[in-house]
Amino acid sequence: MAHETAVVSNGAATLRSRLYQQLDPEARSSGLSTLNKFIISAIVFSVAAAILSTEPTLTRGYEAYWTALDAIILVLFIIEYVARIWICVENPRWAPGPKGRLRYATAWPALIDLAVLLPMLLFAVGSEAYLLRLARLMRILQLARLGRLSNSITVIITALQQRSMELLLSLGVAVLVVIFSSTCLYMLEADLQPEAFGSIPRALWWSVITLTTVGYGDIYPHTPLGKAFAAMTAVSGVALVAMPAGILAAAFSDVLAEQRRRKDKNDH
C-alpha cells in the first residue's frame, strides 16, 4: 500500500516536473513551449473577445454565446492558475513546500491572474450587466503577462534605463513649457474664450494637445498675440519631440555597441 502511494506520488512528481517544463518560461533557456504558445494565443483571444464584447451591435441578441465564451475562458484560466500554483515549487526561485507556494501566490504575476479571475468568478453568473462588463475588461490586464515571455525586450529596457535621467529631464522641460504656454494663453485669451482659456488648468488641455503636435483643433487662440504664442508653443513642441528621439537614438547606439564589444570579446 505504502509502496503503491509512493509510486502514485512518484508518478505525480514526474507529471509535475514535465508540466513545469511546459508551463514555466524560466524552465527553458530560450524559446517558448507549445503549451505557452497556446496560452499566449488564449490570452490574445480572451482580450480580443473582451474588447469586441463592448460593441453593442456584436452582442445584442447573442448574449448566450458571449456568456458561454466567458465560461470557457474562465475555466481555462482557472485550470492554468491552479496548475501554476501546483508546479511553482519545481522552480528553485520559490522555496519548496507550502511556503514557496504562498510566496508565488503573493508575487505580482500570480496576483494579476487572480485580479483577472476573481471578478469573473464573482460577477459572471447572474449579476448586473455593468459589473459583468467590468469583469470582462479586467481580462485586458492579462496583456501585461505577454511582456514576461519575451527576452528581446531587454535592448529597449536597457536603453530606456541608461538614459532615464535625460528622458525625465526632457519630460520636465516639457512640463515647464506646458505651464508657461498655458499661463500666457490664459492671460491673453481668458476673456475671449472663457470656456477654453478661462483658467490655467483649462488651458492645459490646449497646451498639451499643441505641444505633442496632435492639434485636434477644438481650441485655438483667436487674437494675433495669442496666435504668436501658440506658434512658439508649436515650434517648442517639435523641439520636445526631437529631444527624446535624439536621446533614445544615442542610447540604442550605445547598447548595440556594448553588445557587439561583448560578443567580440567572447569570440577571441
Add this chain to the structure above:
Amino acid sequence: MAHETAVVSNGAATLRSRLYQQLDPEARSSGLSTLNKFIISAIVFSVAAAILSTEPTLTRGYEAYWTALDAIILVLFIIEYVARIWICVENPRWAPGPKGRLRYATAWPALIDLAVLLPMLLFAVGSEAYLLRLARLMRILQLARLGRLSNSITVIITALQQRSMELLLSLGVAVLVVIFSSTCLYMLEADLQPEAFGSIPRALWWSVITLTTVGYGDIYPHTPLGKAFAAMTAVSGVALVAMPAGILAAAFSDVLAEQRRRKDKNDH
C-alpha cells in the same frame, strides 16, 4: 533548308541574347539599360494615367482618348511580358527550356505582370465601367516592380531587418497603449459620446489617431478626466514616435559603419 533554319535560329538566339542584355536588370552588374529606363518611364506614365483616369472632370467627354491610351499601354506591356517569357531562359537562375520558362512565369514578378494584364484584357473592351476602372487600378501594382530595379535600397532594408525585433516590440508597446487608452476613454466617455466611445472598438479610431499625433479633431473627450487620459495618450504618442526614430538611427549608424569597415579592409 536545315542550314537556313539553323542560321535563322542562330540569328534568333543572338537577338534573344542581346534583348536579354537590355531587358533583364540582372544581366548587368550595375546601372540600367536604355530599354529598362524606357520601361520604368512607361510604368510611371501608366500608373499616373490610371490615377488621373479616376477623376471625372478629366475623363468626361474624353472617354475615347482614355480607351485609346489604355489600348496602347496594354499592347506595350503585353509585348514586354511575351519578350520576358522568351528571354528568361538566358538567365542562369531559371533552368533552360520550357521548364525554366514555367518556373519564371510562376515566380511572383511575372505573376504581378499577369495580374495587371489579365483584367485589362478581360474587361477593357465593351464591359461595364466599374470593371474597367478596377482593371485600370490594377496597373498601380506595377509600382512594386520599380523596387526590383534599385540597388541602393539595401541599406534601408538591412537596417530594418537587423532591428526588426526592436521595431516590432515598439509596435507591440504601441498596440498595448492603444488598447489601454481606448479602454479608459470607453469607461469615461461611453455615456456622453456613445457614437465615438460607445465601445472599445469604436474608441480605437480616436486612440490611433491621437497616438500617431495626427489628431483630426473629429472626436475628442469632453470630461476633465477624459481629457487628462487623452493628454497622457498624446504624450505617450510622442514617446512612441521617438522610439522607432531612435532604433532606426542606431540601425543606420550600424549599417554605415559596417560598410565603411568592409571598404577599409578591401583598400588595404
Add this chain to the structure above:
Amino acid sequence: MAHETAVVSNGAATLRSRLYQQLDPEARSSGLSTLNKFIISAIVFSVAAAILSTEPTLTRGYEAYWTALDAIILVLFIIEYVARIWICVENPRWAPGPKGRLRYATAWPALIDLAVLLPMLLFAVGSEAYLLRLARLMRILQLARLGRLSNSITVIITALQQRSMELLLSLGVAVLVVIFSSTCLYMLEADLQPEAFGSIPRALWWSVITLTTVGYGDIYPHTPLGKAFAAMTAVSGVALVAMPAGILAAAFSDVLAEQRRRKDKNDH
C-alpha cells in the same frame, strides 16, 4: 558683557554656518539637503496653488482659504529670502560683509525671488482681484529655481550648446520655408479666404501650424493648387522635424562617447 556678546555672536556664526550647509546647494558636493527638499516641495506646491487658483469653480466661495494659503506661502518665502541674504556671506563666491550681500541680492537668482515676493507683498492685502491674480501668477517664475538644483541637466545642455549652430541653421531653414509657403498661399488663396490668407502675416499662422505638423484644421487651402503647395509644406514639415532630431541624436552620442572616454582614462 563683551564676552557675552562674543559668545552670542559665536553662537550666531555657528547657526549661520549650519544653516548655510542646509540651504545653499553649492555647500554640498552632491545630493540635496532635507531643507532644500522641503523648499522644492514648497515651490511645487506654491506653483500648483497659483495654477489652481485661476480656476473659478475652485475658488468661488473659498476666497478666504485661498487668501490664507497665499499668506502662509508669502511668509514662508520671505523667511527663506531673508535667510539666504543672511547666510550668503558663508559662500566664498560672494565677498564677505555687506558688499557680498549686495552682490548676492543683485544676482539673478535673488532677483527672481524678489520678483515673486514684491508683487505679493504689494497687492496681496486689500487690492483689486486682477492685481492679486497677477501677483499669484508671478510665483510660477519660481520654477526657474528648480533647474539650479539639478546636476544631470549637463548632458542635455552640453549637447545643445555643441550643436547650437546646426540647430539654429535648421531653425533658419524652417523660417525660410514658413515665409516661402506663406507667400505662395497668400498669392493663391488671398481672394478666396481673405480672413485666413489675406496677407502674408495672416498666412504665417497657417504656415507654422502646418509645418510643425500640429494641423488644427481651422484654416486650410481650398483650391487644388493651394492644396498642392500645402502638401509640399506638410512634407517639408516632416523633414524639418527629422533634422533637429538627427542633429540632437548625433550630439547626444557625441557627449556620451566623450564621457565614457574620460571615465576610461580615469580608470587606467
Add this chain to the structure above:
Amino acid sequence: MAHETAVVSNGAATLRSRLYQQLDPEARSSGLSTLNKFIISAIVFSVAAAILSTEPTLTRGYEAYWTALDAIILVLFIIEYVARIWICVENPRWAPGPKGRLRYATAWPALIDLAVLLPMLLFAVGSEAYLLRLARLMRILQLARLGRLSNSITVIITALQQRSMELLLSLGVAVLVVIFSSTCLYMLEADLQPEAFGSIPRALWWSVITLTTVGYGDIYPHTPLGKAFAAMTAVSGVALVAMPAGILAAAFSDVLAEQRRRKDKNDH
C-alpha cells in the same frame, strides 16, 4: 594729363580693392565685414517690409510712406548691384576685364539680384497695385543670398548629400504609401464622400495630410473599413517620419566623426 588720369585710375583701383575687401565674402577667410553685416540687415529689413506691406490694416492710409520705403530700398540695392559689378574683377574667380564682368552678371547670384531689382524698377512708379505688390514680393527671393554668407551650413549640406540616396528612397516609399492609401480610400469611400474621395487625385490631399501626421480634420473616412485603412496610414506616417530622422541622425554622426578624425590627424 596722362599722368593725372593714371593717378585718378590708381586711386579708383585702390578704392575698388578696398571695397572688394568689404563687399565680397570670399575676400575674407572667415567672418563678415561691417558692410556685409549692414547688407544682411538691409535684406532682412527689406523682406520684413515686403511681408508686412501685404497686410491691408498696416498699409491703408499710409501708402505714401510705403512707397517712400520702397524707393529707399530700391536705391540701396541698385547701388549694391552696381558696386558688385564694378568690383567683381578683383575676385580671381571671374576673368579680369569686361569678359569677367559679363560672367559675373550672368551667374545666378547676380541674376537673383536682377530678378529682385527689375520688377521694382518697372512697376514701382505709377503702375497697377497688383503688379507693385508682386514686385515687392520678389524681394523675398533675396533671402536666398543669406545662405551664401554662412560657412556653418556645410555640416548640414554634407550630411544631406552623403545620404541623399537613402533620403530619396524614403521619399519614394512615402509616395508609394500615399498612392496605395489614396487608392484604398477611393475604393471604399468614393460613393459616400464624392467631394473628398471621388477620385484618387482628390484622395491624395487627405492621404498626404494624414501621412505627414498634420491631420487637419477637414476630411476623414466615415466607414469602419475606411477608418481601419486610415489608421494603418497614420501608423505608416509615424514610420515614414522616423525613417528620415534615423537616416539624418546616422549621417550627422558620420560627418561629425569624420571632422574629429581629420582634426586629430592635424593635431599630431
